[in-house]
Amino acid sequence: MSQSTPDTNYDVASLVEEFNLARIGQYVLVIIFIAFFLAPLETGIMTALKTNEAVARTIPLAPPTSEGFTWDNLQFAFDRLSDAFFNSLFMAIPATIGSVLFGSMAAYGLTMVRWRGQMAFLVLFLIGIFLPYQAVLVPLARFWNNIFPLATMLEPTFEALPIVQDFHSNLVPLLITHIAYGIPICTILFRSYYQSLPSSLVEAAKIDGASISKIYRRIVLPISKPMFGVVFIYQFTQIYNEFLFAFTLITGADTPEAVVTLILPAVGASTSGIDFGVRMSAAFLAAIPTLIIYVAFAEQFAKGLRTGGG
C-alpha cells in the first residue's frame, strides 16, 4: 500500500505529460470523425431550408441567410410524402409486432426448452438472416400476384373498414413478407438474450410442474421486456427503412399505397434535373421517424446491431 503512493503520483505526472501530446491528437481525431459522419446530414438539412437561388450560390454546409431561407421545400416534400407516412406506418408497425412476437416464441422453443436436434433448426434460421433477398424476389412477385392474390381478395373488406382505404389492402402482402423474413433475425436476437439468462429459472418452474406455455407467459415474457425493446427498435427501423420488398410488391412510386422509401428517390426530379432543396427536405422528412427512435434509444439500437448484425 505504501508503495502505491509514489506510483500514483508518477501516473498522474505521466497523464499530464500525455495530455499535451497524445490526448490532444486523440480529441482532434474524434472531432474530425464527428465532422465526417455528420457532414452529409448537416449539408442535407441546410439545403432543405434554402431557396433554389441560395442552393446555387452558397456552399452546401453553410446555414441559409435570412433572404435565402424558406420553408417551401419542406412544405412541398411533406405534401408529397404525408400519405406515404401513413402507408409506411400501417405496414411497418404490424410487421414489427408480428416478427418480434414470432421471434421470441421461436427463440423460447429453441433455447430455453432443451431437445435434441434443435441446433439443426437454428442453423436453418441463421441462414435465413443472411439470405440475399434477390434469391426470392421472382417467386415473391409470382406468389403474391398470380398464385395467392391476397391484396385483391382483401380489397372488399378494406373498402368496408374505417380509416384505411381499399388500396391499403396492397400493403398486406408486403406486411406478411416482412414478418416472414424478419423472423430469423428476431429469433437470433432473442436467443442471445435467453442464453444469457440462468437456466435454473426455467428448471425450477418445470420442477414445480409449470407447463411450457405457462413458463413462457409467466416467466419468459416478463423477463424479456428489455429485449423486446431492443428487438422492436431494431426491427422497426429495418422495416420502415426497407426498399427492395416494397419495390417488388408495390406497383410503383405513383400508386396511392406507395411507402415513403419508394417515393423518395423520385421527389423533386424533373427533366431539367433534381431540385435538391426539395429532395433533401424529403430525405430528411423520410428519416424523421427512425431518427427520433434512434436518438431516444441509441443504446438499444446499438445492442440490436451488436447481437444481430447489420
Added chain:
Amino acid sequence: MDTHETAEATQTSGEEVEWETKLRYFLNSDFVRSSPYWGIPFLIMGIAVYGGMGFNIAISLTDARGLTPPDYSNLDLEMYTQVLGNDAFLQATQNNLVLLVTFTTVCLLLGMFLAILLDQGIRYDDKVQTIYLLPMSLSFVVTAQMWLWMFNNNNGLLNIIVTTFGFQPVDWIGDPSIALGSIIFALIWQFSGYTMVVYLAGLRSLPDDQFEAARVDGASTVKTYLRIIIPQLKESSVSAAVVLMVFALKAFTFLYALTGRYRPPNGTDILATLMVRQAFKFGKWAYAASIATYLMVLALGVIAPYLYYQYRQGSL
C-alpha cells in the same frame, strides 16, 4: 421399467403397450410440447426462405419471361449457361467482388481504429458513439440522396472541397472509372459505425490486466494493440466481416436510389442490380432467377464457412 415388466407378462399386448407408452412419452416430450412455439415461426420462415429459394431455382430452369406463366414441363440449365456467357454478368460479378473486398476491408480497419480511439478514455464517448453510428439508423434510400448531393458536380460539397485545394472538380458518380470507388466510400461512411460498435463490445469484454501486463513488460501502445489486443478481437472481426460481405453482395437499394432508375451509375452494376433490372424491367424472369441463384451461391460461400467456424468454436 414398468412397461418392460408388463411386456414380459403378456407378449402380444405387451408390444402394443410399449408402443403406446413410447407414443405417450413422445407426445409429452419437450420437442412436441415446445413445437407450437418454434414450429409456427419455423413454418412461416421456412416457406418464405427455403420455399422461396426452391421456387426460384424451379423458375430459373424454365424459360419464363414476360406475362406468360413459367412452363415447368421443359426444364434445363440453359439460363445458367446464357448468364455465364454474358459480358454484363461478368462485369457485374467483377464489380461485386471489388465492392466486397474493398468495402469489407476498409470498414473493418476504420471501425477497429474508431473503436480503439473511443476506448482511450475519451470524454462523452457514448455520445460520440451515437454520432458515429447515426448513419446506420438511416435508410439507404435516404443516405443515397444525401450522397447524390455530396457528389454533385457543380454545388456538391466534395467538389467545393476539391476546388478549394486547387484541383479540378471530379465527376464522382458520372465517371465510370471512379464511380464504384465513390459508392464504396459512401457505403463505408454508412457502415463503419457498425463495425466500430462490434469492435467496441469486443474491446470492452477483454480483461484490463493484459494491457497492464504488456505495459509493465515495456511494450509500446502500438505494439500492445498489434500483438495482444487485436488478435483477441478475431471473433468480432469474423462476425462483422460476414455481415459486411453478405451486405456487399446484395447492396441493391443504395445503387438504385442514387439515380432512381434500374440502371445504377455506369461502372457500378453488381449482381443484385443486374438481377432486379432483368426481372422487373425486362420481365426476363427465368434469366433473372438464375442470376439470383448465382448470387445465393456466393452468399452461401460466405455463410457456410462462418457457420462451420462458429460451430467448431462452440458458439452457435
